[in-house]
Amino acid sequence: MSNPLLGVPLNELRERTSVKWREYPPDVLPMFVAEMDVRIAEPVQDAIVAAVRSSDTGYPHGTAYAEALAEFAGRRWDWDLAPDQQTSVADVMTGITEALRLVTDPGDAVVLNPPVYAPFYDFTEHAGRHIVRAPLGPDGRIDFAVLEAAFKHGRSGGRRCAYLLCNPHNPTGTVPTRTELEQVAELARGWGVRVVADEIHAPLVLPGAVFTPYAQVDPLGLVLMSASKAWNLAGFKAAQLIAGRDAVADLRRVPELVSHGPSHSGVIAHVAALREGGAWLDELLAGLAENRALLQALLAEHLPAVRLIPPEGTYLSWLDCRDLGIEGEPADFFLEHGRVAFVRGPVFGGGGAGHVRLNYATSPELLTEGVRRMAAALRG
């Protein structure tokens, strides 16, 4: 077993047909969307190949995903998660929409923490809820005074209100501590706000930080988890909607049709990842920690004016490029002049201007090349 980030040469990556490798022309180095430059874990490959070879390609059945996730959660996070606290959904964003439907009515408020994963805005509005913004502090962490003001605003007129928490946070890579999550739960309880936590990045917490499952501190919490991010399985659709101990009755109200979402092959892949992909994940986390240090060193050497909050989790890094003196959005500048693609800061909502999100789940060589391209673009 070795670092999964070292295994795939660039020419092979360029043969991939997913969005990361097809969105831009071949002279652009893609460091934008959250896909990893890895070969997926062998036990996952084996499970998928075995299913295809035996034409086991029908509809999903049973509770294998719920059981595998419960076992994984017990091993990794000492979380006593029962299979009957879970239901399967197509993917995390679909699950978030269903969770918001359980705890709010059309027209009610959903509190978000800009800068945050861009689809949170679209999916919330598509579900007919309106957004109340509670921006993170400059350290990328929850500002509790701002959060409380947002809860108060959301609850005005006695309306229901939900808080969509990103734990760990995309794009800043911050991981809320247990104390912070307890404070969230206390505020939510006090204001009668229901918390929906997106924990898709949960297995991707790097050495130095500790992941706390939100439902451990809030029995009314609703949580979304999936193996898709940590094992690079976005193409194999499946995720779990999880209820805290006192929210299981809410879960029973999820319409039956929602269970039609996850694909059978998705469930097979995710179950293999959770049951047999632990060693691969540990190698990945070690590689990501090395890349995090490399990124910091490269920026300090070549682009000292770029500020970053060292990410504690995810494989995403939020770069504050406002001191570079670039006119317009840095992501547009780096794409045009450096042929390297990042996500534009403004898509993450208020406070994102002048920032880019960089994906460092790649080889050290390509990470170095990405920073070299940034520096070259600035030299002109």
Ligand SMILES: Cc1ncc(COP(=O)(O)O)c(C=O)c1O
């Ligand atoms: C925080 C967060 N939530 C959700 C998703 C998407 O999840 P899914 O493809 O399961 O809807 C992503 C993808 O990167 C993400 O970063």
